[in-house]
Amino acid sequence: MRTYPLLLFRQSGPHRPSTRDGFAARCFRFLRDAAASGFLLVFAALLQHSASFAAAGAARVVVIPVNGAIGPATADFIVRGLAHAAQDHAQLAVIQLDTPGGLDTSMRQIIKAILSSPVPVASYIAPGGARAASAGTYIVYASHIAAMAPGTNLGAATPVQLGLGSAAPQQPGTPLSPPASGEKKAGAPSDAASASTALDAQSTEIRKQVHDAAAYIRGLAQLRGRNQDWAERAVREAVSLSAREALDQHVVDLNARDVPDLLRQLDGRTINTATGDQHLSTTGAPIVSLEPDWRSHFLAVITDPNVALILMMIGMYGLFFEFANPGFVLPGVAGAISLLIGLFALQLLPVNFVGLGLIFLGIAFLIAEAFLPTFGTLGFGGIIAFVIGALMLIDTDVPGYGVPIPLIAALTIFSALFIFAVSSVALRARQRPVVTGSEAMLGSIGIVLDEVVVPSSGEFTNEGWARVRGERWRVMSAQPLAAGREVRVTGRRGLLLTVVPLAGNPSQQGEPS
Known part of the structure; x- marks a missing residue:
């Protein structure tokens, strides 16, 4: 006889299931199948949601805005921003630049982070009216992608003069060393002696800084396949370019109105990074803009x-x-x-x-x-x-x-x-007069309490008692003193005061407090 534990009735008759037994079994199977199907549907939805979330996270673009001079706070913000983009598996990091330049140590720290970044980095000089002068030019050359908005400029990358005793800065267009190619400029002195004289007029330290900076930016230009000659001129002659001129001379890769326009033009490109080639699919990609946190603000202040x-x-x-x-x-x-x-x-x-x-x-x-x-x-x-x-x-x-x-x-x-x-x-x-200690007693006024008599021997022979500063002191004097006579303290030996009488009628003077 078959039994169904969930049914609270007893089977009767022959050994065959009743109509009620068949209906209960069908209900049980239906509920079981429905629960299994629902579980599978929920699990599939969760997998699909996780996959779409991971895909969206991998497709995002991180924008790092930089405004003002480049210093320790800016370098810390950019380096941590690039690390954040790598941790989130972003497909592109955009450094939006507007800077007059900055410190050499901070600039090199940023460039090291860009060169070692597994995420492609695009330096974008924006918005209109912005610039990437001096240290900003080096950062643009070091980036995987260089872009400019209309109405912007870059250049003037000559190292600034250091210290109080440095030589006067050169005028724009005056080379700080002979041209590397050896070609002569039109309208300039053509002999090598004039170039040598210009070099001798500069301090050795300035020349070393300029040569080092020129070699540095030329190496970055070679790494990214950009205009090397103009990069060196930007260092040696402090020249600058507008957005259109920079694109025509292959200093930057493209011009873009804004970040969405930049992403639209970059869509489909393959960028070589420190960890290999990265394919960009930036059309419609979510944009995440980073903002300086409390640490960046604190560093910027101090x-x-x-x-x-x-x-x-x-x-x-x-x-x-x-x-x-x-x-x-x-x-x-x-x-x-x-x-x-x-x-x-x-x-x-x-x-x-x-x-x-x-x-x-x-x-x-x-x-x-x-x-x-x-x-x-x-x-x-x-x-x-x-x-x-x-x-x-x-x-x-x-x-x-x-x-x-x-x-x-x-x-x-x-x-x-x-x-x-x-x-x-x-x-x-x-x-001010002393008000505490032994010295404070000198000059104090007191009143003799009993007659000071003259003993038979001693240099200071007259001794007695007096009230000084509200206290009872033993006093001695060179002459007899009557009771009630005012005296002035002239010295002290331990608990014995040396006093002299004051002139005047003691009855007319009150006792000091």
Whole structure:
């Protein structure tokens, strides 16, 4: 006899299933098949959704906007942006450039990240009116794809002069070294002696920088198959090109109105990267624009030379207050944090260490002026050392990385006023009468409590008791003193005071408090 556990009835009659048994079995099979089919449909939908999501993630395009001078914060933002694009398996990273140039160390850090990127990198000078001057030109040449929007320009890649004692910058169009091809320019002196004279007029350091920069950008042009001769002229002669001229001279690969137009023109291209060929399918690809996070903003703030100099001064004065007044804690904590942040920012910048040493020396002289009787000599020397050090601090003329003269003047005036105010307060405090200790008793007025009699022996023979400053003291005098007589303290030996009588009627003078 067959049984169905899920049915709560008993079979009767012969050994054959009833109509009710057949209906229950069919219901059970239907529910089982429906559940299996639903599970398969859900599983297939999940697989399809995962596949489409992965495909969309792989097809995305990452845009990294760069505005302003290229420095440590910009380099960190671009390097992390390229790493983010590689982790997300993006098919293209677009660096949208608008920069007047920047620091050489930051530029080379960005170029290293571009050359080693597994994701194709397109440098796009945009929007209209933007530029990629100096360091931006190197970044464009290093990228897998170079593009410009209408109304933009690039070039002027000559290294800026370093330091205060550098030679004067060359005028645009004046070569800093003889042309590599040996050809003579029309309208220019044709003999080799004039070129040699032009070279001798420049410092060896400047020539080394220009030769190094020219070789660097020429190597990038060879790597990407772009115009090598113009790249070298951009370094040696500081020439520039518009978007149309750059396309005609094969300096850039294409002109595009905006990012969607750029992606439409790049669709179907195959780009060779550090990890092999990458095929682009950019038409309609999702665009993800990265924005600087808190770390980039923090680096951008502290690597401003003005902020770094102010942080360093706050740190020095905070530590000075803590050492001068132990136990305040807050000035020491704030000073230590500010000094460390300022030094961290300075090590990211091209700092002249002689200038940094002069700044520390000037602050030390100003602080010493508050404690030593130098009559302004240390203070004046500290002001001079601080001003010269601040002028020499940043060892570059890159726009946006200089310390302005008004800020130096303001900090100098503030430091001088602050130190001289502290010195005047200390001098006035030194001239005040002593109010505590043994010295405070000298000159105090007291009243004799009982008659001071003359013993038979002793140099100071008259001794007795007097009330001085509200306290009972044993006193001695060179002459007898009557009770109630006012006396002045002239010396102290332990608990014995030496007094002299005051002139006047003691009854007319009140007891001092």
